[in-house]
Amino acid sequence: MSGINYSKLSILIVDDFSSxxxxxxxxxxxxxxxxxxxxxxxxxxxxxCRNHFFDLVLCDYNLGTGRTGQHVLEELRYRKLxxxxxxxxxxxxxxxxxxxxxAYDCEPDDFLMKPINARMLQQRMDRLLRQRQILTPVYKxxxxxxxxxxxxxxxxxxxxxxxxxxxxxxxxxSLFVNQGEFDKAEKLYTRALEVRQLDWARLGLxxxxxxxxxLELAGxxxxxxxxxxxxxxxxxxxxxxxxxxxxxxxxxxxxVQRAVDISPMSILRQKHLASVARDNNDLITALDxxxxxxxxxxxxxxxxADDHFNFARLASLAVERQIDxxxxxxxxxxxxxxxxxxxxxxxxxxxxxCNLLAGRIHALEKRPDIAEQFFEAAxxxxxxxPLDIDVEIDRVTALLAMNKKQQAxxxxxxLKVTFANDQHALEKLDRxxxxxxxxxxxxxxxxxxxxxxxxxxxxxFDDALACFERARKLFPKHVGIQLNIxxxxxxxxxxxxxxxxxxxxxxxxxxxxxxxxxxEHPQFDRFSRLKTMANSAML
Amino acid sequence: MSEANTIDFSLVLASSVHDxxxxxxxxxxxxxxxxxxxPPTNEIQARRFSTLHxxxxxxNSELIQLLTIYRMQNEFLxxxxxxxxxxxxxxxxxxxxHMLMETKGVSVALDCDHDLNWxxxxxxxGSVVHNILVNCVRYTNxxxxxxxxxxxxxxxxxxxxxxxxxxxxxxxxxxxxVEDAEVSKGGTHLGLYFAEKIAGxxxxxxxxxxxxxxxxxxxxxxxxxxxxx
Numbered sequence: 048m049s050g051i052n053y054s055k056l057s058i059l060i061v062d063d064f065s066s067x068x069x070x071x072x073x074x075x076x077x078x079x080x081x082x083x084x085x086x087x088x089x090x091x092x093x094x095x096c097r098n099h100f101f102d103l104v105l106c107d108y109n110l111g112t113g114r115t116g117q118h119v120l121e122e123l124r125y126r127k128l129x130x131x132x133x134x135x136x137x138x139x140x141x142x143x144x145x146x147x148x149x150a151y152d153c154e155p156d157d158f159l160m161k162p163i164n165a166r167m168l169q170q171r172m173d174r175l176l177r178q179r180q181i182l183t184p185v186y187k188x189x190x191x192x193x194x195x196x197x198x199x200x201x202x203x204x205x206x207x208x209x210x211x212x213x214x215x216x217x218x219x220x221s222l223f224v225n226q227g228e229f230d231k232a233e234k235l236y237t238r239a240l241e242v243r244q245l246d247w248a249r250l251g252l253x254x255x256x257x258x259x260x261x262l263e264l265a266g267x268x269x270x271x272x273x274x275x276x277x278x279x280x281x282x283x284x285x286x287x288x289x290x291x292x293x294x295x296x297x298x299x300x301x302x303v304q305r306a307v308d309i310s311p312m313s314i315l316r317q318k319h320l321a322s323v324a325r326d327n328n329d330l331i332t333a334l335d336x337x338x339x340x341x342x343x344x345x346x347x348x349x350x351x352a353d354d355h356f357n358f359a360r361l362a363s364l365a366v367e368r369q370i371d372x373x374x375x376x377x378x379x380x381x382x383x384x385x386x387x388x389x390x391x392x393x394x395x396x397x398x399x400x401c402n403l404l405a406g407r408i409h410a411l412e413k414r415p416d417i418a419e420q421f422f423e424a425a426x427x428x429x430x431x432x433p434l435d436i437d438v439e440i441d442r443v444t445a446l447l448a449m450n451k452k453q454q455a456x457x458x459x460x461x462l463k464v465t466f467a468n469d470q471h472a473l474e475k476l477d478r479x480x481x482x483x484x485x486x487x488x489x490x491x492x493x494x495x496x497x498x499x500x501x502x503x504x505x506x507x508f509d510d511a512l513a514c515f516e517r518a519r520k521l522f523p524k525h526v527g528i529q530l531n532i533x534x535x536x537x538x539x540x541x542x543x544x545x546x547x548x549x550x551x552x553x554x555x556x557x558x559x560x561x562x563x564x565x566x567e568h569p570q571f572d573r574f575s576r577l578k579t580m581a582n583s584a585m586l
Numbered sequence: 587m588s589e590a591n592t593i594d595f596s597l598v599l600a601s602s603v604h605d606x607x608x609x610x611x612x613x614x615x616x617x618x619x620x621x622x623x624x625p626p627t628n629e630i631q632a633r634r635f636s637t638l639h640x641x642x643x644x645x646n647s648e649l650i651q652l653l654t655i656y657r658m659q660n661e662f663l664x665x666x667x668x669x670x671x672x673x674x675x676x677x678x679x680x681x682x683x684h685m686l687m688e689t690k691g692v693s694v695a696l697d698c699d700h701d702l703n704w705x706x707x708x709x710x711x712g713s714v715v716h717n718i719l720v721n722c723v724r725y726t727n728x729x730x731x732x733x734x735x736x737x738x739x740x741x742x743x744x745x746x747x748x749x750x751x752x753x754x755x756x757x758x759x760x761x762x763x764v765e766d767a768e769v770s771k772g773g774t775h776l777g778l779y780f781a782e783k784i785a786g787x788x789x790x791x792x793x794x795x796x797x798x799x800x801x802x803x804x805x806x807x808x809x810x811x812x813x814x815x
């Protein structure tokens with residue numbers, strides 16, 4: 048068949064069983080391969096790739112130590128230890144079906160199912176190496192970021208109508224999208240779809256629609272794709288992004304959750320789920336996803352000490368808000384913090400965070416002395432650390448947990464001044480302030496308030512309330528928003544809906560405001576007026 | 587037995603099938619290297635090797651089927667239809683079973699245009715071909731012929747042999763009628779059930795894949811055909 052010079056190839060065999068390594072070694076030697084290396088574990092394999100170029104890596108899926116061939120590939124690509132020039136084949140005794148799910152995230156060049164023999168191996172290698180030969184100029188152009196050249200080459204290849212045209216079309220389509228050539232991308236995908244309803248082409252077309260801002264249409268198409276093929280993970284990722292662009296954070300969470308249910312081993316999706324659920328105040332889901340991220344991080348190159356910290360933050364928040372979680376959650380969080388120390392070499396800033404978080408947890412568990420010790424230890428680390436908003440926020444929350452309200456307020460005021468020119472930092476502070484300090488959040492609150500007031504004026508009290516609630520979620524201490532809620536509730540009561548739920552909400556909101564303001568507050572008059580109105584409306 | 591116990595059992599079964607499959611895989615690989623290192627020196631030895639190899643292959647392919655069916659039922663069988671070259675999957679399966687055919691002394695002819703491409707799930711259709719091929723090696727006398735072509739806008743892969751052909755009771759039933767009950771009853775026809783399910787996963791413009799069986803041309807024995815829209 049081939050014209051492939053096997054003697055020139057360098058190949059790495061990765062398998063935890065020596066008998067399999069030797070068998071494959073024998074097969075490859077028989078084919079004339081002269082440079083063959085062998086590795087028995089994921090670490091060994093990664094070590095080899097650090098210093099050597101391989102044309103091909105034949106890697107078993109199950110490597111015995113917990114890490115899989117998928118982890119190896121993920122890490123090699125992540126650390127840029129292999130380029131597109133290295134072909135990566137996963138060899139597995141399992142049906143490739145079970146591993147195909149996680150493979151969507153980091154796709155190997157091919158799967159081979161055990162048992163394999165020399166003939167099968169040669170056939171696969173011939174095909175893949177030929178394909179690589181043909182795509183090499185494209186990869187070279189891509190590596191040089193010469194995209195117009197890459198496109199030119201890919202156009203020729205995709206018009207050739209041979210066995211390489213399909214892969215060229217796929218590459219070309221995503222290149223068009225990434226380069227903003229939407230008309231060309233659309234044409235390519237549409238033409239592919241004339242022949243067949245292929246998932247990759249449908250997804251490509253949806254991405255084009257999304258990039259053009261036709262979010263609703265893109266969303267409909269994406270829903271259709273996942274309906275037809277519920278296991279096609281890339282479609283969920285684009286769909287989640289689509290909801291995100293529409294500002295529908297609950298739908299983002301729901302979509303990521305669906306993908307995570309199908310492929311629970313993907314650490315990046317678990318982290319994404321934890322973060323959107325956190326933003327949606329769904330702490331139970333967030334905790335669960337963050338717990339899994341910590342666990343998956345032990346084997347993955349995407350594991351971070353921050354995953355441990357985030358778990359501790361979520362756990363503390365759950366305790367503070369008295370959410371119905373495992374009563375042992377604080378101990379679990381402390382253990383997770385300890386394991387961050389064991390598994391990662393922490394920077395001083397991270398050491399500080401770790402101690403602040405431990406202090407916060409001990410304070411919440413009514414162990415003020417221990418909390419104080421951790422807080423002190425953290426302060427010592429912070430002496431040498433350049434100012435960092437994330438560390439500071441952990442300090443604020445620790446102080447609040449330790450009931451040092453005064454100190455926390457002072458620190459917040461100080462931070463507002465220090466970070467006055469850092470909008471990103473101010474956004475992070477907003478959560479703790481009564482008025483947003485960042486421009487973006489100020490605009491957001493203004494816009495949402497405006498929209499809510501519009502709706503209120505039209506008598507659409509429920510819609511107005513929904514608006515204000517969205518703002519309140521972000522700024523629980525914002526008096527103006529709270530009062531708007533009270534006002535909308537009064538409107539609702541006056542329009543004749545006098546059920547107890549509304550009355551209770553109204554009462555609770557007023558109660559909350561009274562803890563936030565005093566007579567000096569510029570909104571105090573409005574507050575008094577609304578209180579009177581409410582009292583008469585609630586009668 | 588409570589419902590919970592039934593569910594547990596199917597899970598246990600699936601995972602032990604999985605283990606068995608791995609062991610049989612090892613067994614097959616070792617067997618192949620033994621045969622390669624010490625080729626049979628006489629007729630009797632060759633037959634023994636062939637029996638060993640055939641039985642192991644058969645167990646292997648049945649276990650794969652069992653697992654796939656388990657996944658089908660638990661809705662965890664991703665079907666990933668994409669464009670593939672038909673000759674690739676046929677050559678893969680011939681290569682996979684090359685040793686089996688050699689020890690049995692069966693010759694295989696492949697008739698497929700190198701440029702013939704179609705849309706299907708590579709792994710699933712591959713396992714259908716593998717399974718029929720292993721079966722053919724068992725029943726044929728000397729030859730197997732695999733061909734592929736497009737017929738009325740359907741891809742047709744045909745696997746024929748010169749053996750005694752399919753028994754009449756397998757032929758009388760109309761195409762597309764391997765019943766679930768038939769399989770659970772006798773444990774036979776599992777391969778056909780599997781093939782038909784896989785064919786059925788392939789749909790295009792209201793047309794669904796199916797299988798067909800008959801005896802006769804081109805080699806005078808059984809002919810298995812799978813049609814993919």
